[in-house]
Amino acid sequence: MMARKRVVLSILKIAAVCAALVLFFLLLAWGQEHWDAYTVRILNLCGIYIGITLGLNLCNGFTGQFSLGIAGFMAVGAYTTALLTMAPAIKQAVYFIEPLIYPLNSIQWGFLPSLLMAAIVSGIVGFLVGAPAIRFRGDYLAITTLGFAEIIRVLFTNIVPITNGALGLKGIPPHTNLVWSWGFALVCVAVMARLMRSGFGRALKAIRDDEIAAEAMGVNLFSHKCLAFVVSAMMAGVGGGLLGNLITTIDPNMFRFPLTFTVLMMAVLGGLGSITGTVISAALVTVAMEALRALEEPRVIFGLALPGIPGMRMVVFSVALMMVILFFPKGFMGDRELSLDRAKSLATRLRRANTSRQG
Amino acid sequence: MSDKGLPALVCENVTMRFGGLTAVSEFNLVVPEGALFGLIGPNGAGKTTVFNIVSGVLHPSAGSVKLFGDDISGFSPDRIAHRGIARTFQNIRLFRNLTVLDNVLVGLHVRREANLAEALLALPRHRAEEARMASTATQLLRDVGLEDFSSYRASALPYGQQRRLEIARALATGPRVLLLDEPAAGMNPAETEDLMRLITDIRERFDLTILLIEHEMKVVMGICERMTVLDHGETIAEGTPAEIQCNERVIKAYLGGGVVAEN
Numbered sequence: 001m002m003a004r005k006r007v008v009l010s011i012l013k014i015a016a017v018c019a020a021l022v023l024f025f026l027l028l029a030w031g032q033e034h035w036d037a038y039t040v041r042i043l044n045l046c047g048i049y050i051g052i053t054l055g056l057n058l059c060n061g062f063t064g065q066f067s068l069g070i071a072g073f074m075a076v077g078a079y080t081t082a083l084l085t086m087a088p089a090i091k092q093a094v095y096f097i098e099p100l101i102y103p104l105n106s107i108q109w110g111f112l113p114s115l116l117m118a119a120i121v122s123g124i125v126g127f128l129v130g131a132p133a134i135r136f137r138g139d140y141l142a143i144t145t146l147g148f149a150e151i152i153r154v155l156f157t158n159i160v161p162i163t164n165g166a167l168g169l170k171g172i173p174p175h176t177n178l179v180w181s182w183g184f185a186l187v188c189v190a191v192m193a194r195l196m197r198s199g200f201g202r203a204l205k206a207i208r209d210d211e212i213a214a215e216a217m218g219v220n221l222f223s224h225k226c227l228a229f230v231v232s233a234m235m236a237g238v239g240g241g242l243l244g245n246l247i248t249t250i251d252p253n254m255f256r257f258p259l260t261f262t263v264l265m266m267a268v269l270g271g272l273g274s275i276t277g278t279v280i281s282a283a284l285v286t287v288a289m290e291a292l293r294a295l296e297e298p299r300v301i302f303g304l305a306l307p308g309i310p311g312m313r314m315v316v317f318s319v320a321l322m323m324v325i326l327f328f329p330k331g332f333m334g335d336r337e338l339s340l341d342r343a344k345s346l347a348t349r350l351r352r353a354n355t356s357r358q359g
Numbered sequence: 360m361s362d363k364g365l366p367a368l369v370c371e372n373v374t375m376r377f378g379g380l381t382a383v384s385e386f387n388l389v390v391p392e393g394a395l396f397g398l399i400g401p402n403g404a405g406k407t408t409v410f411n412i413v414s415g416v417l418h419p420s421a422g423s424v425k426l427f428g429d430d431i432s433g434f435s436p437d438r439i440a441h442r443g444i445a446r447t448f449q450n451i452r453l454f455r456n457l458t459v460l461d462n463v464l465v466g467l468h469v470r471r472e473a474n475l476a477e478a479l480l481a482l483p484r485h486r487a488e489e490a491r492m493a494s495t496a497t498q499l500l501r502d503v504g505l506e507d508f509s510s511y512r513a514s515a516l517p518y519g520q521q522r523r524l525e526i527a528r529a530l531a532t533g534p535r536v537l538l539l540d541e542p543a544a545g546m547n548p549a550e551t552e553d554l555m556r557l558i559t560d561i562r563e564r565f566d567l568t569i570l571l572i573e574h575e576m577k578v579v580m581g582i583c584e585r586m587t588v589l590d591h592g593e594t595i596a597e598g599t600p601a602e603i604q605c606n607e608r609v610i611k612a613y614l615g616g617g618v619v620a621e622n
Contacts, residue, residue, distance in 0.1 A: 199492070205454065208456075212448075213448065213453070217532055218468070219437055
């Protein structure tokens with residue numbers, strides 16, 4: 001009886017989740033047509049940054065391998081997707097200094113296979129960079145991966161027959177919409193949640209806490225660190241691809257260090273090692289980045305004309321980051337998660353406190 | 360088993376040099392299967408270096424280590440853990456931010472069968488394995504008396520219980536040989552008594568061979584059947600507790616050589 005009840009309950013649960021997902025995506029599809037372009041753009045960025053930040057958090061937060069190469073992986077993914085989705089005629093027009101090499105100049109793929117290819121290519125690059133780099137620890141790993149991201153950027157500026165050099169790519173088809181970007185975010189959340197609830201996720205956290213003990217307990221450091229590095233690179237690559245097809249133009253200078261810094265800030269604010277914290281903070285920071293643009297406009301306050309100061313937003317973010325580090329050294333969520341169980345246990349604790357006060 | 364009768368652990372002429380310093384020289388050790396073997400010596404004698412060599416943290420400059428006849432010298436620590444040697448650490452190395460239960464589950468990860476794809480897709484084999492691992496881990500925590508703390512952070516446990524958790528985590532890897540590095544360090548007499556009971560108990564229950572480093576003479580003399588005494592990287596004595604207690608070189612190493620008196 002009990003077993004059957006449990007099966008029914010779990011089927012109901014799955015059905016409820018599926019229904020919620022379908023509703024969510026229907027809403028997004030409807031919103032894509034009916035919400036204004038500015039809102040849609042920001043929501044798209046939210047979804048994309050949630051995925052990318054989760055990837056960064058997998059490597060930097062959960063596994064404790066402080067990597068600063070995320071912009072490089074995003075560049076790899078963005079260029080891969082863009083080159084595969086652009087129409088041959090547009091490619092011919094864009095590459096006017098040197099023509100694009102065969103076969104890239106004559107193919108055009110759909111969006112999904114292009115994104116999958118971006119995941120594969122950035123995953124391979126992630127392995128090639130990660131395999132030697134993860135022998136380093138701490139600061140050295142950070143410097144190595146930062147150097148890698150810069151190398152990618154310089155390479156992309158100079159391999160003109162493939163990347164069109166500093167001119168970048170224009171006329172990338174605007175495939176990215178709310179369904180794609182939030183679909184990506186949800187896939188990343190699901191992958192992270194599954195991973196962290198399995199033995200593999202526990203092994204990654206064990207590496208973060210104590211490498212020597214983890215290895216003595218039979219955790220293969222190389223393969224587990226590679227796993228974190230490659231999955232992280234794949235998420236960044238797909239995110240980069242979605243970003244390129246959202247803003248329809250990319251050039252190597254987009255993928256400088258500040259991009260890595262933005263993603264890192266999202267992860268640190270939310271809590272290195274928290275999935276829900278990352279989702280909340282990536283969405284908040286993306287929205288705030290736009291909302292705070294108001295600070296950079298010229299305005300009149302109490303009859304005093306203030307000129308607009310470009311970069312004021314970043315000052316605000318710096319202050320916010322310092323405040324968080326001072327008051328929440330581990331970010332908003334630390335390495336905890338928001339979950340229904342947690343909310344429930346909080347509620348029972350409150351109720352118990354209440355009754356004990358009354359009694 | 361085919362390797363019946365072979366000694367569980369053998370060190371043959373193991374030498375470890377760090378630059379000009381020879382930490383361990385020509386070390387020989389034969390631990391029979393099922394033994395509870397002690398490794399003692401004054402501070403800096405090279406005991407932990409021997410442990411680090413056996414568990415793969417250090418690779419010996421010369422000599423070999425054999426586990427049930429298989430040469431494992433030069434293997435990485437995770438491969439050695441796969442082969443069936445588990446250890447604890449002198450200065451506790453728990454996964455501080457993980458729960459007590461998760462610490463033990465990490466130890467069980469080494470014997471997993473489900474692969475990454477099965478884990479990501481939550482396929483039946485993975486789910487069954489996770490459930491099995493959770494119940495094994497809970498049982499192990501019960502064995503060391505920590506079942507009430509399974510959802511605590513490891514760093515929140517008091518010292519003596521952290522040592523017990525380290526033992527439970529080591530047992531989770533399914534070892535045939537267990538290396539305990541000063542398990543009684545920092546424990547009060549009552550905790551030490553409990554620990555001695557725990558060690559003899561798990562040896563029976565898990566069919567283990569145990570090699571033990573200890574400074575607390577009560578523990579070594581109380582539970583070890585045989586022991587090796589190291590001093591300045593060299594083996595100075597081997598025998599039963601009674602033999603060691605009246606061995607002159609051992610007494611000299613521990614109490615000082617009386618060089619002044621001889622002159």
